[in-house]
Amino acid sequence: MKAVIDAGDYFYLKRSGKFDSMPACWNNLEETQHHEISTLIASFYNDLRGDSNKEPWSIQNLKKCLNLGYVKLDDLPKFRGAYFATLGDDSVFVEPTHAV
Secondary structure, three states: OHHHHHHHHHHOOOOOOOHHHOOHHHHOOOHHHHHHHHHHHHHHHHHHHHOOOOOOOOHHHHHHHHOOOOOOHHHHHHHHHHHHHHHHOHHHOOOOOOOO
């Protein structure tokens, strides 16, 4: 019963960034993994700037994501959204400490 009460209290804590609104596949990673997947996805879009005929989400790029070992195919759209969230807010990379 105590765990349920603690979980309920956690819901009402003040939030200090977008981290809590990120998908579980993002929140369950370490900070270094956040940076790693974001850098990889950024490279897909940077390649597009050099050659507009390239597809950022080509089979080769999807395989690069899956080869990281912690990305599932079903979660790729979520990681793509998380990447775009990182462009405007660095707080997405680090879980904030919550004061009670």
